[in-house]
Amino acid sequence: MHNGRAMTTETEPAAAAIARAPSHRPSSWGLGDGRAVPWEYAPAPESRDIVRLKDRYGLFIDGREVQAADGERFASVDPATEEVLAEVARATPADIDKAVRAARRAQRTRWGSLSGRARAKYLFRIARVLQERSREFAVLESMDTGKPIKESRDVDIPLVSAHFWYYAGWADKLEYAFPGRVARPLGVAAQIIPWNFPLLMLAWKIAPALAAGNTVVLKPASTTPLSALFFADVCREADLPPGVVNIVPGPAAIGTYLVSHPGIDKVAFTGSTEVGRIIARSVAGTDKALTLELGGKAANIVFEDAALDQAIEGIVNGIYFNQGEVCCAGSRLLVQESIADLLIDKLKDRLSTLRVGDPLDKNTDVGAINSRAQLEKITELVASGVAEGADLYQPACDLPERGYFFRPTLFTNVAQSHRIAREEIFGPVLSVLTFRTPDEAVEKANNTPYGLSAGIWTEKGSRILAMAQKMKAGVVWANTFNKFDPTSPFGGYKESGYGREGGLPGLHAYVRLEDR
Amino acid sequence: MATNGRARVAVRKTYKLYIGGAFARSESGRSYPIAAADGTPLANACRASKKDLRDAVRAARGAFEGWSSRTAMNRGQILYRVAELMEGRREQFIAEVEAAEGLSAPRAAIVVERAIDRWVWYAGWADKIGQVLGSSNPVAAPYFNFTIPEPTGVVGMVAPETSSLLGLVSRLAPAVVSGNSVVVLASEARPLPAMSLTEVLATSDVPGGVINVLTGRRSELVPVLAAHVDVDALDLWGVPDDMRMAVELAAADDIKRLSRRPTGVREARFDWLDDAASERPEWIAAFLEMKTVWHPIGV
Numbered sequence: 001m002h003n004g005r006a007m008t009t010e011t012e013p014a015a016a017a018i019a020r021a022p023s024h025r026p027s028s029w030g031l032g033d034g035r036a037v038p039w040e041y042a043p044a045p046e047s048r049d050i051v052r053l054k055d056r057y058g059l060f061i062d063g064r065e066v067q068a069a070d071g072e073r074f075a076s077v078d079p080a081t082e083e084v085l086a087e088v089a090r091a092t093p094a095d096i097d098k099a100v101r102a103a104r105r106a107q108r109t110r111w112g113s114l115s116g117r118a119r120a121k122y123l124f125r126i127a128r129v130l131q132e133r134s135r136e137f138a139v140l141e142s143m144d145t146g147k148p149i150k151e152s153r154d155v156d157i158p159l160v161s162a163h164f165w166y167y168a169g170w171a172d173k174l175e176y177a178f179p180g181r182v183a184r185p186l187g188v189a190a191q192i193i194p195w196n197f198p199l200l201m202l203a204w205k206i207a208p209a210l211a212a213g214n215t216v217v218l219k220p221a222s223t224t225p226l227s228a229l230f231f232a233d234v235c236r237e238a239d240l241p242p243g244v245v246n247i248v249p250g251p252a253a254i255g256t257y258l259v260s261h262p263g264i265d266k267v268a269f270t271g272s273t274e275v276g277r278i279i280a281r282s283v284a285g286t287d288k289a290l291t292l293e294l295g296g297k298a299a300n301i302v303f304e305d306a307a308l309d310q311a312i313e314g315i316v317n318g319i320y321f322n323q324g325e326v327c328c329a330g331s332r333l334l335v336q337e338s339i340a341d342l343l344i345d346k347l348k349d350r351l352s353t354l355r356v357g358d359p360l361d362k363n364t365d366v367g368a369i370n371s372r373a374q375l376e377k378i379t380e381l382v383a384s385g386v387a388e389g390a391d392l393y394q395p396a397c398d399l400p401e402r403g404y405f406f407r408p409t410l411f412t413n414v415a416q417s418h419r420i421a422r423e424e425i426f427g428p429v430l431s432v433l434t435f436r437t438p439d440e441a442v443e444k445a446n447n448t449p450y451g452l453s454a455g456i457w458t459e460k461g462s463r464i465l466a467m468a469q470k471m472k473a474g475v476v477w478a479n480t481f482n483k484f485d486p487t488s489p490f491g492g493y494k495e496s497g498y499g500r501e502g503g504l505p506g507l508h509a510y511v512r513l514e515d516r
Numbered sequence: 517m518a519t520n521g522r523a524r525v526a527v528r529k530t531y532k533l534y535i536g537g538a539f540a541r542s543e544s545g546r547s548y549p550i551a552a553a554d555g556t557p558l559a560n561a562c563r564a565s566k567k568d569l570r571d572a573v574r575a576a577r578g579a580f581e582g583w584s585s586r587t588a589m590n591r592g593q594i595l596y597r598v599a600e601l602m603e604g605r606r607e608q609f610i611a612e613v614e615a616a617e618g619l620s621a622p623r624a625a626i627v628v629e630r631a632i633d634r635w636v637w638y639a640g641w642a643d644k645i646g647q648v649l650g651s652s653n654p655v656a657a658p659y660f661n662f663t664i665p666e667p668t669g670v671v672g673m674v675a676p677e678t679s680s681l682l683g684l685v686s687r688l689a690p691a692v693v694s695g696n697s698v699v700v701l702a703s704e705a706r707p708l709p710a711m712s713l714t715e716v717l718a719t720s721d722v723p724g725g726v727i728n729v730l731t732g733r734r735s736e737l738v739p740v741l742a743a744h745v746d747v748d749a750l751d752l753w754g755v756p757d758d759m760r761m762a763v764e765l766a767a768a769d770d771i772k773r774l775s776r777r778p779t780g781v782r783e784a785r786f787d788w789l790d791d792a793a794s795e796r797p798e799w800i801a802a803f804l805e806m807k808t809v810w811h812p813i814g815v
Binding site for chain 1: 648651653654655656657659661663748760761764765767768769770771773776779792793798805806807808809810811812
């Protein structure tokens with residue numbers, strides 16, 4: 001990246017470079033000489049050939065691929081091209097009934113009575129197969145979600161495998177996980193996952209559930225069902241007993257039917273707070289266990305003593321990673337007033353170097369928005385930011401003619417009352433606010449009903465710990481952002497949900513503790 | 517209470533609410549009669565209003581930051597202090613539990629002693645729960661990653677209806693030991709031991725507002741507690757079965773954490789004298805949030 005920049009500046013006359021510079025390009029590169037630098041990259045597309053897509057996919061119930069009871073299907077679209085990738089069976093209530101029965105049977109007759117050692121081996125097998133097929137899954141995930149291949153390849157898929165690996169090792173060590181108590185499986189888990197990290201969310205849900213001896217019925221998001229259906233194939237490859245994992249794509253309504261089903265014991269949901277409320281209501285008055293991982297509006301707090309260039313990278317990663325379609329995205333930047341102008345200049349410079357486009361291109365930083373509906377939501381919220389008086393900045397990058405794309409967006413002069421500072425946008429849109437004192441930063445950071453994550457940038461260790469302590473957030477990143485690991489519990493405070501995924505707390509969410 | 521001229525006329529106690537460290541009557545001016553298990557009238561208890569409940573939540577919110585930022589050792593000592601002071605008023609509690617629950621005196625003594633001991637058991641957890649539930653996590657990257665439990669915030673608690681003192685203490689101690697503040701609805705029919713407990717709390721260094729105790733009608737107060745947006749979590753132990761659905765629906769609106777009675781446990785049947793069943797670190801964990809912090813490792 002840095003080599004590329006040096007080469008172009010040296011080989012091209014400055015005037016020509018300026019002529020081709022986008023209109024929004026800020027004048028400063030930190031050099032103060034007003035030189036703009038053209039950024040050109042030869043396309044470096046990852047081949048799609050490794051993914052062999054069928055025209056049609058069924059549901060995965062009781063170890064077999066079956067069509068929906070009414071034969072209905074829906075299309076899964078590549079958001080970067082708007083082309084249909086495949087048609088997928090749309091689960092009906094009858095299919096859900098069948099899947100829940102299959103899961104129950106498998107839990108009672110096979111999986112629940114299997115030794116922990118045996119369960120562990122199946123999970124290790126799954127982890128291994130996922131590693132072996134990692135490139136295929138990375139490409140597929142980028143095709144179905146629109147996320148850049150470098151993210152699916154370097155973040156999503158390695159974490160997916162790592163998650164199965166981590167929980168595999170717990171399956172035969174449950175007696176050490178909860179001292180003095182016996183951990184029993186809850187039974188059948190209904191799991192509903194979002195479209196931003198389809199396979200990773202599947203792994204977060206299925207791995208701990210299976211390790212503890214539960215069986216699952218999982219509904220992937222309706223815009224991104226494909227990697228879950230490919231995962232069904234991984235289950236078969238691992239010879240996982242039929243019915244242990246069932247996958248039932250469909251619309252939101254079928255998810256509601258699933259979580260309301262009397263035949264399940266546990267509900268795990270990742271998605272919006274709005275839907276989380278509906279799910280909490282549907283579980284009310286029952287004995288079902290519930291964990292919710294919901295929305296966020298994280299503050300990313302930069303103090304004046306922060307290592308500024310690192311902070312810039314962290315801010316960019318915090319909000320433009322996965323097009324900002326991340327529940328824990330650092331969507332509210334809180335900058336200490338003394339460095340705000342400098343930081344915003346640097347940030348604008350950095351934004352103009354982000355490459356937006358083909359998710360399958362290995363150079364791409366920001367891919368496609370997952371769906372037309374999401375693109376419209378982002379567009380609407382950005383318009384509200386302009387209407388409410390915040391200052392909009394977007395780098396002048398070319399967007400592909402087809403597909404759902406949105407420019408990396410930055411708002412300055414944002415008030416806490418603005419919708420863009422309060423509502424989860426789930427897109428590449430950063431709102432910049434300022435603060436003077438640490439107390440003010442804490443006050444503003446916590447001034448939200450959400451509480452999923454927070455970022456802190458400062459070189460002062462004691463300040464990091466003091467700020468981390470005061471954040472009402474389940475995950476705090478100090479001098480980093482958007483890091484994940486299977487051993488590291490993840491989940492929210494307040495209206496960002498309850499329960500944790502990852503680590504020992506993630507296992508706790510799938511067991512009932514009994515007396516020895 | 518014979519009045520044969522020479523006998524002293526006893527000074528009877530007016531039972532009040534306990535809000536923000538102060539003993540207040542209900543702003544509504546209402547009360548309801550409390551009878552002993554054998555039907556003998558005992559006293560009038562305040563019948564708290566929605567306004568009283570909101571005042572109590574405000575007091576709890578105000579006390580949360582101070583209480584949760586006390587050192588764990590300090591909170592442990594304060595809970596232990598509650599046990600010390602209860603021990604000193606042992607006879608009073610025995611008499612009240614005896615009357616409220618219709619127990620024999622020896623049986624009531626066992627109940628009270630167990631309540632005292634329960635404070636001691638939970639007090640000791642204050643500086644240990646973080647070590648048992650917290651962790652440093654071996655992430656596959658150069659970061660120091662640790663997880664610590666923190667108190668959830670304001671807990672709305674519907675106390676066990678049958679076990680007026682021991683049940684209450686068994687639910688209260690695990691919620692406050694980690695730094696939560698609590699608004700408790702005492703047993704509706706047997707509220708007097710709970711109100712005497714507040715006298716102990718008031719003199720045992722538990723900061724005002726950390727534990728607020730209301731008496732009154734569950735049918736009136738529980739829905740308000742469940743819907744209050746400044747209540748972060750609910751302890752549903754004493755919620756009657758026929759109210760549970762409505763309470764959980766209301767709690768869903770702001771994603772409140774719920775601590776339900778375990779499946780199959782009947783409120784009136786639970787044996788609070790069973791230490792193994794009533795002394796559970798999970799009951800502390802029910803009102804905790806796990807916070808994970810990532811810090812880079814580098815020179």
